[in-house]
Amino acid sequence: xxxxxxxxxxxxxxxxxxxxxxxxxxxxxxxxxxxxxxxxxxxxxxxxxxxxxxxxxxxxxxxxxxxxxxxxxxxxxxxxxxxxxxxxxxxxxxxxxxxxxxxxxxxxxxxxxxxxxxxxxxxxxxxxxxxxxxxxxxxxxxxxxxxxxxxxxxxxxxxxxxxxxxxxxxxxxxxxxxxxxxxxxxxxxxxxxxxxxxxxxxxxxxxxxxxxxxxxxxxxxxxxxxxxxxxxxxxxxxxxxxxxxxxxxxxxxxxxxxxxxxxxxxxxxxxxxxxxxxxxxxxxxxxxxxxxxxxxxxxxxxxxxxxxxxxxxxxxxxxxxxxxxxxxxxxxxxxxxxxxxxxxxxxxxxxxxxxxxxxxxxxxxxxxxxxxxxxxxxxxxxxxxxxxxxxxxxxxxxxxxxxxxxxxxxxxxxxxxxxxxxxxxxxxxxxxxxxxxxxxxxxxxxxxxxxxxxxxxxxxxxxxxxxxxxxxxxxxxxxxxxxxxxxxxxxxxxxxxxxxxxxxxxxxxxxxxxxxxxxxxxxxxxxxxxxxxxxxxxxxxxxxxxxxxxxxxxxxxxxxxxxxxxxxxxxxxxxxxxxxxxxxxxxxxxxxxxxxxxxxxxxxxxxxxxxxxxxxxxxxxxxxxxxxxxxxxxxxxxxxxxxxxxxxxxxxxxxxxxxxxxxxxxxxxxxxxxxxxxxxxxxxxxxxxxxxxxxxxxxxxxxxxxxxxxxxxxxxxxxxxxxxxxxxxxxxxxxxxxxxxxxxxxxxxxxxxxxxxxxxxxxxxxxxxxxxxxxxxxxxxxxxxxxxxxxxxxxxxxxxxxxxxxxxxxxxxxxxxxxxxxxxxxxxxxxxxxxxxxxxxxxxxxxxxxxxxxxxxxxxxxxxxxxxxxxxxxxxxxxxxxxxxxxxxxxxxxxxxxxxxxxxxxxxxxxxxxxxxxxxxxxxxxxxxxxxxxxxxxxxxxxxxxxxxxxxxxxxxxxxxxxxxxxxxxxxxxxxxxxxxxxxxxxxxxxxxxxxxxx
Numbered sequence: 001x002x003x004x005x006x007x008x009x010x011x012x013x014x015x016x017x018x019x020x021x022x023x024x025x026x027x028x029x030x031x032x033x034x035x036x037x038x039x040x041x042x043x044x045x046x047x048x049x050x051x052x053x054x055x056x057x058x059x060x061x062x063x064x065x066x067x068x069x070x071x072x073x074x075x076x077x078x079x080x081x082x083x084x085x086x087x088x089x090x091x092x093x094x095x096x097x098x099x100x101x102x103x104x105x106x107x108x109x110x111x112x113x114x115x116x117x118x119x120x121x122x123x124x125x126x127x128x129x130x131x132x133x134x135x136x137x138x139x140x141x142x143x144x145x146x147x148x149x150x151x152x153x154x155x156x157x158x159x160x161x162x163x164x165x166x167x168x169x170x171x172x173x174x175x176x177x178x179x180x181x182x183x184x185x186x187x188x189x190x191x192x193x194x195x196x197x198x199x200x201x202x203x204x205x206x207x208x209x210x211x212x213x214x215x216x217x218x219x220x221x222x223x224x225x226x227x228x229x230x231x232x233x234x235x236x237x238x239x240x241x242x243x244x245x246x247x248x249x250x251x252x253x254x255x256x257x258x259x260x261x262x263x264x265x266x267x268x269x270x271x272x273x274x275x276x277x278x279x280x281x282x283x284x285x286x287x288x289x290x291x292x293x294x295x296x297x298x299x300x301x302x303x304x305x306x307x308x309x310x311x312x313x314x315x316x317x318x319x320x321x322x323x324x325x326x327x328x329x330x331x332x333x334x335x336x337x338x339x340x341x342x343x344x345x346x347x348x349x350x351x352x353x354x355x356x357x358x359x360x361x362x363x364x365x366x367x368x369x370x371x372x373x374x375x376x377x378x379x380x381x382x383x384x385x386x387x388x389x390x391x392x393x394x395x396x397x398x399x400x401x402x403x404x405x406x407x408x409x410x411x412x413x414x415x416x417x418x419x420x421x422x423x424x425x426x427x428x429x430x431x432x433x434x435x436x437x438x439x440x441x442x443x444x445x446x447x448x449x450x451x452x453x454x455x456x457x458x459x460x461x462x463x464x465x466x467x468x469x470x471x472x473x474x475x476x477x478x479x480x481x482x483x484x485x486x487x488x489x490x491x492x493x494x495x496x497x498x499x500x501x502x503x504x505x506x507x508x509x510x511x512x513x514x515x516x517x518x519x520x521x522x523x524x525x526x527x528x529x530x531x532x533x534x535x536x537x538x539x540x541x542x543x544x545x546x547x548x549x550x551x552x553x554x555x556x557x558x559x560x561x562x563x564x565x566x567x568x569x570x571x572x573x574x575x576x577x578x579x580x581x582x583x584x585x586x587x588x589x590x591x592x593x594x595x596x597x598x599x600x601x602x603x604x605x606x607x608x609x610x611x612x613x614x615x616x617x618x619x620x621x622x623x624x625x626x627x628x629x630x631x632x633x634x635x636x637x638x639x640x641x642x643x644x645x646x647x648x649x650x651x652x653x654x655x656x657x658x659x660x661x662x663x664x665x666x667x668x669x670x671x672x673x674x675x676x677x678x679x680x681x682x683x684x685x686x687x688x689x690x691x692x693x694x695x696x697x698x699x700x701x702x703x704x705x706x707x708x709x710x711x712x713x714x715x716x717x718x719x720x721x722x723x724x725x726x727x728x729x730x731x732x733x734x735x736x737x738x739x740x741x742x743x744x745x746x747x748x749x750x751x752x753x754x755x756x757x758x759x760x761x762x763x764x765x766x767x768x769x770x771x772x773x774x775x776x777x778x779x780x781x782x783x784x785x786x787x788x789x790x791x792x793x794x795x796x797x798x799x800x801x802x803x804x805x806x807x808x809x810x811x812x813x814x815x816x817x818x819x820x821x822x823x824x825x826x827x828x829x830x831x832x833x834x835x836x837x838x839x840x841x842x843x844x845x846x847x848x849x850x851x852x853x854x855x856x857x858x859x860x861x862x863x864x865x866x867x868x869x870x871x872x873x874x875x876x877x878x879x880x881x882x883x884x885x886x887x888x889x890x891x892x893x894x895x896x897x898x899x900x901x902x903x904x905x906x907x908x909x910x911x912x913x914x915x916x917x918x919x920x921x922x923x924x925x926x927x928x929x930x931x932x933x934x935x936x937x938x939x940x941x942x943x944x945x946x947x948x949x950x951x952x953x954x955x956x957x958x959x960x961x962x963x964x965x966x967x968x969x970x971x972x973x974x975x976x977x978x979x980x981x982x983x984x985x986x987x988x989x990x991x992x993x994x995x996x997x998x999x
Contacts, residue, residue, distance in 0.1 A: 001343065002152070003066065003316035003325060004107065005074040007090040009053045014086055018115075018125050026050045028271040029319045035237045036228040039279065041270055043319055046327040053090040056097050062326075063102045064869050066316070067828065068932075069336035070343035071325065073103035073152055074316060075161060080108060080138055082129035095145060105152040106145055107161035107195065108138070110168070130169050135177045146187050154209075154307050157191040158182075165194045165206040175207030193260065202257045210258035212312055215245055216267045216280055224281065234275050242266060242280035246287045249294035255302060261295035262312040263288065265335040268322025279322070285331065289338035296346045304426035313339070333866050340867075351383045353429035355451065356402065359438035360390025363579065363606050364548050365631055366458055367394055370435045372513035374401035376707045379747055380718055385424050387432075389439055409441055417442075421449035431714040434480070437464060437494075440472035444479040452714045455480040456510075460626045460650065461493040463552070473498050482713040484508050486629035487651020506713060509651070511706035512634040512697055516611045519771050520640075523615065530616035534602050540573045541680050544617035544641070546610060546632045547624075549580035549603070554623030554646075557669055559588045561621060563595055564673035569680060575602045575617070577610050614639035618686065619676050624649050625667065634701055637661075637693030642686050644675045660693030702776040705801075708749065719823050720749035720803045722896065724796030726789050727755050727810035731762040733942070737810055738769045746819040749802040751777040754792045757785040762810075790910050790917040794903045797896065805896045812890040813841070813940040822893040825869060825932030832872065832898040832929030833922070837864065838891045839937040843944040850937050852887050858985070859885065867934050872926025873972065880926065881968040881978055882985055883961070884919035891939035892922075898929055916960040923968060953993045962986055 008015075008025045015023040030050070032042040045051075047065060051058040066074070076094070079086040094100050110130075115123040145151060146158040153159065160178075165171045175192055182190050192208040197217040203210050221240040228239050245263070252261075265288050270277035295311050303309050315323045327333045354377050358370035371394060374384040384402035388395060389409060398404050405424065407417055432451040434443055437459050446453050455476045464473060476483060477498055483505040485491035495501055518526055531538055543562055549555040555576070562574035580603060592601050607613070614620070620636035622645035629651040636643050643661035646668075647653060656663055662679070664671035679686040711718050723741050727734065741748060751773065753766050763781055770777045778799070786792055797805055804826065808814065818836065825834040840848040856864055859879050870878075879885045886892060902925040903910065909924075910917040965982040968974070990997045 001071050001311050001313060001339070002073040002075050002105070003071050003313045004318070005076045005104075005316045006318050007053055007076060007079075007087040009051060009317070010087075010089060012086060012089075014126070024052075025320050032271040034231060035235060035270060035275065035277070035279070036230050036239070038228070038281075039231070039270075040330055041268070043268075043271070043322060043324070044329040045319070046329050046332060048326055054093075056093050056100065059090065059093065059097075059100055062316075063100060065326070065336070066102065068825075068867055068869055069325075069333070069340040071313070071316070071336075071339060073105065075312070076104060076106050077109045077163075078106040078142065080110070080141060081113075081126050082131075082134050083137055084126065085141070086113075086126070091145070095148060098150075101150065103150050103152050104145075105159045105161065106142060107163055108142075109163045111164055128167065130167070130174075132173070132177065135174045136181060139178045139181050140185075143182075143185065143187060146182070146190065154191040154310075155305060156307075157189045158187065159191045159193065161212065162192070162194045162206075162208075164198055165208065166199050168206070171206035171208075173207075204257070210260060210308075212260045213262035214312075214314060215262055215264045216240070216242070219245070221245075221280070228281070232275065236276040237270065238278050240278070240280045242283040243287055246291040246294070249291050249298075252294070252298045258308070260308075260310045260312055261299055262314055263291045263295050264314040264323050265325060266322050269320065270322070271320040285334040285338040288335055289342050292339060292342040293345065296342060300346065304423070306426065306428055306430075337866075351381055353385060353427060354382045355385045355387060355424060355429045355432035355446075357387045357389065357432060357434040357439045357442055357446075358398070359436050361388050361392030361394035361398055362390075363392070363394055366436045367392065369456075369510060369513070369631065371397055371401060372703065373433065373435070373707065373710075374398065376513065376703055378402075379704075380707060380711075381746065383428075385427070385429055387424075387442070389442065407442070414445060417445050418449055421445060421451070425450050431711070431716050433710055433714075434476075437469045437472050437476065438467065440469070440476040440480075443475050447479045452716070453480045454482045454484060454710055454714050456484050456486075457490065457494050458486060458628045459494075460490060460628055461497050462626045464494070464497045470497075477502055480504065481715075482506060484710070484713065485651075486510055487654065489648075489651045489653075490628040508706065508709055509629050509655075509701060510631070511701045511703035512631065512638055513703040514611065514631065514635050515774070516615055516635075516639045517772075518611070518615045518639075526612055527616045530612055534573075534575065534604070536573055536602075537571075539571055541569065541571045541619075542613075542617040543572060543574050543619050543621050543676060544577070544613060544636070545575075545621050545623060546577040546613070546635075547630065548578055549576055550584055551581070552625055553627070554625050554667075555580070555584060556588055557623040557625070557646075557667060557672075558621060559591060559601075560669040561623065561672040561676065562601070563592070563597065564669060565676050565680075566595075566597055566600055568677060572680065573600050573602065575604065575613060577604055577607060577613050579606050611635070611639065614641055617641050618683075619644060619679055621672065621676060622646070622649075622652070623672070626650065627652065633661075634697050637690065637697045640687065640690035640694045642679060642689035642693065644672055644679070646672070655693075655696070658692070658696060660689050660696060662689075698776075699778065702750075704747070704749070704774075704776055719746065719826070720801070721746070721806055721819055721823070721893070722796075722800035722802035722804070723748045723751045723806045723808050724793070724800065725751070725753045725808050725810055726792040726796065727753060727758060727762055727766070728785070728789075729758045729760045729762060730810040731758070731760040731765045733811040734762060734765045735769060736813060737808065738766075738773075740814045740816075741808055742773060742775055743816050744814070744819045745817050746823060748775055748806075748819070750800070751775050752796050752799050753777070753779045754796055755779065755781045756789075756792055757782045788911055788914075788917070790903075790913075790921070793921075794907060797900050797903055800896055803896055805894045805899055807889045807892070807894075809888070809890045811942045811944075812888065813845075813942075814890070815938040815940075818938040819893070821934050821936055821938055822932070826893075826895060828869060828930065828932075830871075830930045831869060831932050832895045832925050833892055834932040834934075835886055835892040836934040836939055837937045838888045838939040838941040840943050841940045843942065845940075848943060855887060856883075856885050858988075859883075864933065865935055867932075869930055869932045872929050872931055875926055875931045876923060876968065876972055877974055877978075880919075880923060881965065881972065881974055882981055884916070884922070886918075886922055888939060888941040889918050890941060894925070895929070898925060902928075913960050913964075915957045916964050919964055923964070953989075953995075955995050958986070958989055958993075958995050958997075961989065 011022050034041045076091045112127045113125040168174050193210040195212045195214040197214045221244050224241045225239040266283040267280040317324050317326050377384050386398050386402035387405045432446045432453045434455045483502050485507050486509045545558050547553045565572045620641050620643045627650040633652045646666045647663045648666050662675045822834040825831045837851050839850045906924045969978045
């Protein structure tokens, strides 16, 4: 969303001469009078006041306000008159001050300036003088802005607007000169658009690329002057009905050329035209929201190129025309809030998209990984496009998880494939995760279509050579942005195969996507059920393997090893889960028959629930000759089943060396049989190895974390929120609390529960909940109580691996969109904490109050009724020095590194305070960053007698408040006014709680 921006809020010599000393736009705005009954005039600025745009601090505040409410860019009017610029200072400041880090573009207001304020030619003050020389002089003048990295680009081209191209003597020639000059001077292609302020013609008539609607200009609205009651005898105002615009937007006419939608919050130029102005009535924030909703919906529905999905608003600050999003005294932030609401609603409807490429749809490991990536990205809030380069029975399951695109590279030419990819790209996907080297042939085309590509290489050299993948591997090395290997051995083998290092590579195992749904208590029941299904005795010992049973997976070696185990153990049974290579399988079964042991081998095929076989097994025998990092190893360990495998057969060996399995000499089935037999004889050791493996897998092989890392590799990271739940004796609330965390619309990165030696059933409740939780989670139980919740905070923050931390106290609750509301503020790098209003509930969940506004009313009755982002030291000086205005940490989201630093540096001070440690934490944190606030009550703070700070207010608590106030006022040099307010607040507390003040 781009807002037109007027720079005429500072004096210039020309305006001093034409209109009087010190003239600015405010000169007209301040004295404006209403012209008819109900006419809202004057427009009085609220949040920003009567500002002067020579001060860049004002522009910083404008950026803060715009971003807070979703306005993403400004379009500055550019005043150029044949070599003379006017009102240039705000834009020059923007160019020079890189901390004004908001996207922008410019619109050449190419009219004459006259005393009529309307661009007509009467009483000209300064005129345009269009010529070929002026065309070149203009584009050279604007070039530094076009080159700026903050400048808005459409399809990679700087966006340049012209207000009235019809005034150019030969607009097509002007456009040609500009384009040629930009190509020759290193800018490249440019994107030209014009505002439909006075004409609505196809842009190519001027040699331009697009047009921009410019309401209310050029719109033929209904004249309703007869409906108003004039207040002056010389009344000459024309009044129109603004509400026609939202109505018309319900049925936008189809575009005949490239056209950007625009909206306006209102229009009233009485400030400039006095008695003879033009006024639009019946505009409201609600109707404006509807109009913007429709403009956004129409844009998303009919504009395929993401960079062209622009909506303009007229305007950010046209105060003398009554067209401003900036808050005024009559409407406050209502139009800005309507803007934010419309944009948030659109964002909810339109999820981010991502592409996954699978080389075919057969039910093998890599393809199942692709399927589960699609499912996992959906949980992270993405819509997925899955490109299948081959057929297979998984296509139906692919279609349930993603939008499937079937591309046949050998049969389709590059042009056709690029067209398909462009359509997917234009639908919003920017990143493609290309699974397996086999899919590598598509990588160069994805790159040409504008995708960032992350290639996942699973194959070891034997497979690469046998499948003839030299060209595909070379394509990956040449075109992929990042190449991900599951293990170092796979990376080394691939680099040997391609004949050189892969500079853009990382090593990252894929994580476990198929977690066992069973608990330890389920084991006996599952063992018996599986054995009954396989018609085995209840005491049969199962040796399991899974995957496609062929030579590479070592079906012959599996049979060999199992026959040797069975020679000495009558209870041993071999079970293979997955499809088989029928010819190879038949050959192995002849050996089994010759041994007379057909009844002790079970090949169950591909099954819906392989986890039950893992959970029922005693040993997992990985007999692969070459397997980079098979998911089956993780699945077996997750089921607490130890793995026996061949040394050097794949990247899994580093994991098994961590005391969760046994490696034997490569392809030595005697050694494998011996290792399996030893574990069957020593069930305690087998369980120990499996338990170690399960702990490692649960802590280090989260599939959720793997997907987050892929997004990081693609340079499109998703926010990672670590949730820390400190608990002490809140068993009765934990189920609801933990559910409110996992039910967030933005999925947490991890859940860390810290139990501080509870003496109720807390640990049992937590363990039961976490056993079924699909978010990576950890439980830490203290043997002795730590004595301070702040010590638990510190421990949790040190354990956290996310970018952000939410300390969610065990007895509170959160609305599902709590994280979604607070996270966007962190797009501002200086923001270190973001919090929301809290409702108050009692021990039974009954709502006591929807907010804490009464608690902070003595500071400011309106401050916490609207969202804001301010510098932390400003927050301290204006509010936080007096009292802890953040009543509940559960309502706060922190930037992890900033919080960790604050806790580490000030731990002694924080730990010394029983009640005010949270307050001091916020103060120290905000001394080095900004704070964001949302007035939505999305956190439920439970108030009950056992709370640390409620119901037991005593002298120590009062003394801590006095101590924190005094230190804060001193260190921030807040002066006598702050001291007086602190004294008043202390006396109020003393009287309320009957605690005498001891000086």
